[in-house]
Amino acid sequence: MTFTDVSRAETLDDASAAFVMDEDAFRAFYERTARGVWAYLARVTGDRQLADDLLQETFYRFLRAAATHDSEAHRRNSLYRIATNLARDARRRSLIRAPFSVSCDDIERVPSSEHGGAAERMADFTRAMSHLKPRERAMLWLAYAEGASHREIADVLGLRPGSLKPMLFRARRRLAALLGRAPDGGKR
């Protein structure tokens, strides 16, 4: 065995040891978070296929980041921050290659057993979301689907907590207007 072989073998061992958690811990964390992260990616990018790819990349980068987290919430924030950055990069690449458009019809797969009302409301929601900017979609999804606090959303999206509130307010107003619903659930 040459010095080069020894060096490579040591590097390979280091690569395995560089992950922030062992397999059991990772699998448990993945089971807890993957569905939420996938839904977030699919909603922000507007593309199920892309969300599949970015999900794997998100967890890989999370493992390779070798960062220590003091709580489960902190760990989740790191994961969503990585996902946000990947979605943003993917969007930039799409802007260079072709105009980015949200393929609304592909985000939700409506079961054939489901009848008109619910499916139609979901299509309306998806269409309304597609009219928002990616960052607005991200902040609304984190706030109202993931139940994240303002501080957590600001951390994930790289914004100042102070500037998040008015941005969230405007995004919510826009979406509510696009949905055109009154508080009692009926159409305005």
Place this chain on the structure above:
Amino acid sequence: MKPVECEFESEVLAATLQSRWPERVDADLRAHVVTCAICSDVVAIGGAFDNARERMRTSVTLPDSGRVWWLAQLRARREAAEAAGRPITAAQVIAFACAVGLLGACFGATSKWFQSALGWVGSSVAGVDMKAVLPSAAALVAGHGVLLIAAAAVLFVVPTAVYLALGRE
């Protein structure tokens, strides 16, 4: 200044997500929502997000966690091997460049043909009258300026385009 948050917002959102809105909430809260733009927006979108989240979470088939772990391991090993190989490749390139330079220096120092050619080039350059060359060069640029600019642009644009295309790959 227009308010951007309301103290009842979280309460209204919880009622919406727990399907308590509008029947199973206080009359006071219902009355507040009618007059509060923020809370009425929360009611309008809260249920839609809840439905969308449930639907998306249940409709997706995710890769198995063991498979994701295994692929991550493989990729980390491959990247580590590439990273370990990179300094060796760089050292090999430097060594090759040094060897070529040394060979060239030996050839230049020992070859009479090379030295005589070098002497001829030196005397030719020394014999050129720059005052005579400059006006003809200026005339050439004036006559074929557009062509020269186009050639320079192509020389710059083509490598840049190739670099960007390969970079994106």
